[in-house]
Structure formats: C-alpha cells, structure tokens
Amino acid sequence: MEQWNPDDKAGYLKFMGSTKAIFEKGFLELADKPFLYFTDMLKVVPDLVKMQSYLSVYRYISQFIDDEFLRRCFSFHPLLVGGNPFDSPLIYAMIHYLERAWGIHYALGGTGAIVAALGRLFEELGGKIHLQAEVEEIAVEGRQVAGIRLADGSLHRADAVVSNADVAFTYKNLIPAQFRRKYTDHKLARMKYSMSLFVIYFGTKRLYREQGLAHHNIILGERYKGLLDDIFNKQELAEDFSLYLHMPTLSDPSMAPPGCEAFYVLSPVPHLGAGIDWTTAAKVYRDAIMQFLEENYLPDLQANLIAEHYIDPLHFQNTLNSYLGSAFSFQPIFTQSAWFRPHNRSEDFDNLYFAGAGTHPGAGLPGVLSSAKIAADLIGKADNLRH
Numbered sequence: 258m259e260q261w262n263p264d265d266k267a268g269y270l271k272f273m274g275s276t277k278a279i280f281e282k283g284f285l286e287l288a289d290k291p292f293l294y295f296t297d298m299l300k301v302v303p304d305l306v307k308m309q310s311y312l313s314v315y316r317y318i319s320q321f322i323d324d325e326f327l328r329r330c331f332s333f334h335p336l337l338v339g340g341n342p343f344d345s346p347l348i349y350a351m352i353h354y355l356e357r358a359w360g361i362h363y364a365l366g367g368t369g370a371i372v373a374a375l376g377r378l379f380e381e382l383g384g385k386i387h388l389q390a391e392v393e394e395i396a397v398e399g400r401q402v403a404g405i406r407l408a409d410g411s412l413h414r415a416d417a418v419v420s421n422a423d424v425a426f427t428y429k430n431l432i433p434a435q436f437r438r439k440y441t442d443h444k445l446a447r448m449k450y451s452m453s454l455f456v457i458y459f460g461t462k463r464l465y466r467e468q469g470l471a472h473h474n475i476i477l478g479e480r481y482k483g484l485l486d487d488i489f490n491k492q493e494l495a496e497d498f499s500l501y502l503h504m505p506t507l508s509d510p511s512m513a514p515p516g517c518e519a520f521y522v523l524s525p526v527p528h529l530g531a532g533i534d535w536t537t538a539a540k541v542y543r544d545a546i547m548q549f550l551e552e553n554y555l556p557d558l559q560a561n562l563i564a565e566h567y568i569d570p571l572h573f574q575n576t577l578n579s580y581l582g583s584a585f586s587f588q589p590i591f592t593q594s595a596w597f598r599p600h601n602r603s604e605d606f607d608n609l610y611f612a613g614a615g616t617h618p619g620a621g622l623p624g625v626l627s628s629a630k631i632a633a634d635l636i637g638k639a640d641n642l643r644h
C-alpha cells in the first residue's frame with residue numbers, strides 16, 4: 258500500500274477497522290444461524306442500516322481508497338462467492354477481513370483431501386455413503402417429503418431429506434411442479450444466478466520457480482467494471498479476461514511428480530442464460546488463456562504441458578447439476594441473501610433441508626459448511642424427528 262499509493266494507507270486502515278465490525282456481525286454472529294422467519298431479518302435490519310449494507314462492495318471501498326487499482330484489489334472478493342463487486346452488498350467486504358484475520362488455508366492433498374476427510378468423519382459417526390447413486394426425485398406426501406427415488410427406481414424412505422444438490426436444480430428437477438408453491442419454475446427463472454467459470458487444470462513437465470508466482474495469483478485485466486458488466490449484465494463472452502492462477506505445488510509438492518508443476522487457471526464467464534455455444538467457444542477460449550499465460554507468466558507453457566483438462570459452464574450444468582451452469586448458485590445480492598435466500602429448511606416442505614451454496618449463508622467452503630451446521634441444528638430441534 259505504501260509503495261503503490263501512500264495516500265491510501267490511512268483509508269485502508271479505516272476500511273479494515275470497519276470490516277471487522279461487519280465480519281463480527283455478518284460472519285461470527287449470523288452465518289451459522291437460520292433465517293427462517295421474516296422477524297429474523299427484521300432483528301438485523303438496524304445493524305445492516307448502521308453498517309451501510311445497502312452500498313455495494315465497490316462503492317464502500319471507494320469511500321476509503323482513491324486509487325483505482327487498489328479499489329479493484331480490495332473489492333474483487335465477492336467474485337469468490339459468485340457476486341459482482343458492483344452489486345454485492347458490502348457485507349461481502351468482510352471476506353478480505355476474514356482472510357487477514359484467519360489467514361488463507363490450503364489442505365495438503367487439495368480440496369479432495371477435505372472431501373475425503375468429511376466422508377471419513379461421516380462414516381465414523383455411523384453414516385453410510387452411496388456413491389454413483391443419482392437422486393432422480395424427492396418423493397412428496399402433502400407438506401412432507403417421504404424420501405428419495407434413485408435413478409435405478411428404488412425408493413428410500415426417510416424422516417428428513419437434506420439436499421446438497423443445487424437448490425434451484427433440486428426444486429426444478431427433483432420435485433414435480435404441482436407440489437411447489439414458492440419455488441415455481443417461473444420464480445426460479447426470474448431469480449439472478451451467479452456467473453459460471455471456465456477452468457483449465459494442467460500439469461507441466463518443468464518447474465516454474467523464477468517467475469515470481471505465488472500459490473494464489475489474481476491477474477486483473479485492463480477492464481474491471483466493463484468486464485464485470487459483460488459477465489453479469491450484458492452476458493457476453495468478452496475477448497479479454499481476468500484470471501485466478503492457482504499453483505498448489507508451491508505449498509504442496511505432493512500435487513505433482515518431482516520436477517513438475519500443477520496448476521489451474523480460472524476465468525469468470527457468463528452462465529448459460531447468455532446462450533453462448535460452449536461446444537465451439539471452449540477450445541478458442543482455452544487457447545486464448547493458454548497463449549496469454551505463455552506470453553506473460555509461463556514461458557514455453559504449451560511445449561511443456563503433460564496433463565490438461567478443462568471445464569466450461571456445460572460441465573457445471575450437465576455434470577454437477579447446477580441450474581444454468583452457474584458456479585455459485587443464486588447471485589449474492591441483497592434481495593437473495595439471508596431471509597431472502599432459499600431457506601435452510603424448505604418453505605414448502607417441513608422436513609426438507611438444504612445445505613450448500615444456494616441456501617443461507619451462501620457459496621464458498623466457509624459458507625456451505627455453515628449451511629450444513631444450520632441444517633443439522635434444525636433437524637436436531639425438529640419435533641417430528643425426535644425419537
């Protein structure tokens with residue numbers, strides 16, 4: 258900060274001070290509490306007004322910092338949970354505070370190690386996991402759900418169902434329309450969805466240690482507001498991009514064989530509502546990103562590739578069952594947050610619960626784990642489920 262624009266140092270320190278209060282209220286106090294009733298929302302309104310929650314993250318940071326580049330550096334964080342910094346309420350400014358206060362953590366072995374550890378914990382607690390078992394329908398009996406029907410036709414009855422699949426997908430594809438009062442197909446179509454992602458996972462047969470790269474690299478393009486506008490509002494695939502380049506081998510050599518590196522690079526792109534034909538656009542987009550990386554960060558990249566796999570919005574839609582291929586479910590705007598977000602206990606069915614990015618509090622691992630805690634607490638307190 259001192260090197261780039263010393264005049265902004267005092268403003269930055271003030272910003273950090275104010276985001277501490279937002280973090281304490283928004284994350285420590287509210288992220289793992291359900292917002293089932295409108296009164297839950299009313300209780301927090303005075304604090305939200307006091308904290309100027311109606312401002313966007315970008316407008317908020319602009320009150321403290323003058324330099325445009327620094328404004329970008331300290332406002333991009335809503336993108337990590339699927340939000341446009343120009344539309345996301347300032348509560349998401351706390352992500353920067355959280356990263357400074359608690360640090361940025363990496364699980365050795367990658368995200369798969371977290372998934373495996375959660376699976377082990379679940380089994381140690383007596384749970385049973387069935388893999389490759391696609392749920393095709395949630396069986397409904399009045400205001401209750403009765404269990405799930407798998408793709409093989411088998412019905413598994415249950416006292417309660419927790420859906421961790423995308424909420425919009427769950428309502429639209431797993432529960433027949435005639436049983437839904439709140440989340441009708443029409444309402445789901447009118448809601449706003451976060452952007453999708455284009456992600457290239459790749460490995461190289463040489464090391465890249467002299468390039469000054471870090472484990473996490475944010476590569477901002479020339480355009481900021483314009484590019485975000487293309488992604489979220491105009492829904493156009495721009496020729497330029499801003500990238501996140503992940504280089505886990507710097508912290509975790511187990512991610513690649515000796516003498517090799519592992520990377521992924523991601524670019525936020527419009528969701529499938531934009532009508533982009535990814536069957537033809539994907540390869541062109543991939544080539545542009547790899548060429549850019551080769552020219553600017555990773556010399557001779559393409560001659561040194563030994564592994565590569567890329568995914569586009571069609572993967573999010575067709576493989577992960579995410580509505581419109583959105584990577585972070587409902588866009589985190591004020592009217593789709595807290596009580597306004599689909600509840601952790603379904604508004605339509607008393608014993609259907611949600612955990613994951615599409616329910617409260619929202620996307621990202623801290624958010625989805627908080628949502629799981631809320632769902633577990635609600636089930637523990639539900640009268641009809643006490644034995």
Ligand SMILES: Cc1cc2nc3c(=O)[nH]c(=O)nc-3n(C[C@H](O)[C@H](O)[C@H](O)COP(=O)(O)OP(=O)(O)OC[C@H]3O[C@@H](n4cnc5c(N)ncnc54)[C@H](O)[C@@H]3O)c2cc1C
Nearest residue numbers: 390391392421422456577578584613614620621622623625
């Ligand atoms: C490239 C990338 C990098 C990220 N990096 C970070 C990061 O560094 N830190 C962070 O905090 N967050 C990160 N995120 C965000 C985070 O991963 C997500 O917000 C989070 O995983 C969402 O969790 P979820 O449980 O809602 O959905 P998911 O993790 O997608 O889980 C939903 C699961 O449900 C399954 N499913 C769907 N339909 C059915 C069905 N009918 N039957 C059975 N199963 C079904 C899907 O296959 C999927 O496995 C990243 C996301 C991406 C894409």
